[in-house]
Amino acid sequence: MSIPNTELYSQIKKKLTKFKPKxxxxxxxxxSAVLMLLIPVKNSFHLVFTTRSRHIHSHQGQMSFPGGRFDSSYDDDLQETALRETGEEIGVNSNHIEIIGQLNDLPITSGYIxxxxxxxxxxxxxxTYSLNPVEVADLVEIPIDFFLQQPLFQDKIDFEFTYQGFKAMSIFVDYINPxxxxxxxxxxxxxxxTAEFFKICFDHHLTKPEYSRPPLDLIIEYLSNRSKH
Known part of the structure; x- marks a missing residue:
């Protein structure tokens, strides 16, 4: 398959190759691991997002990337987790996917990295997608131009996580499928x-300077206290 806009592809791959993820x-x-899957479309690319099923244990109905928990029975590493889960959730075979980079690990308050x-x-x-209805309720491809044209993601204080006086600023954006x-x-x-990908690959900042995620030590303390109750 020929890649449309090889200059754009080269830019993305070059940026990701240079980037050293935390x-x-x-x-x-x-x-756990997720896959940001780039689909070549005309002279650009689309990103694949899924809507999580109501049948799963956590984050039901939320937008996500294909992915899931590391399973040592199947996976040698987290990259294999991302590829395996993508195949299981949306039916895209790993033989048709070239991994071109990795972003920073992200600890979240549900106890996953x-x-x-x-x-x-x-x-x-x-x-051709084949959605697993147990895990995925819907799928949408969103053009990367949609994000490149966004001035900033919106934000809301005290929306995602509040603990020990820290209030997480949760960012969001709405995409209307034409x-x-x-x-x-x-x-x-x-x-x-998503915002980190566009910052690394395009130097396009979708978050305000004051935006921050909960610090790692605070999440660890929160998880420790939660396990005691």
Whole structure:
């Protein structure tokens, strides 16, 4: 498959190759991985987002990237987790995906560390998806131009996490699918990972300077106290 706009692809891959992600591995957290899947479309790329099923244990109905928990029975590393989960959730075979980079590990207050990988789809276009209804309720491809045209993600204080006087600023953006007019609400960790991708690859800042995630030591303290109750 020929890659449209090879200059854009080269820019993304060059930026990600140079980027050195922050890796976090701590016993207080479970390891997980997600895949930001780039789909070549005309002269650009789309990013694949999913809506989590109501049948799963956590974050039901929220927007996410394909991914899940590391399973040593199947995965040698977290990259394999991201690829395996992508195949299981949306039916895209790992043989058709080139991993081109990794972003910073992201600890979240549910007790997971998310390792985000970026991959390029190299199979036949248009892509054929096969959604696992147990895990995925919906899927949408969003053009990267949509995010590049956004001046800033919106934010809301005291929306995602409040602990020991710290109030997390949760960022979000709404995408209206022009095909069916459905609104997709992207927020929290998924919005954070998206914003980081565009900052690294395009120097496009989608968050305000004062935006911050909960610090690692505070999350660890929160998890420790939660486990005692």
């Amino acid at each position: 890796i976090i591995s701590l016993p207080e957290f479970k390891q 998310i390792s985000p990988f970026v991959g390029l789809y190299q199979g036949e276009i248009p892509v 095909k069916n007019k459905k609104t997709y609400h992207i927020w929290g960790a998924t919005a954070h990972i």
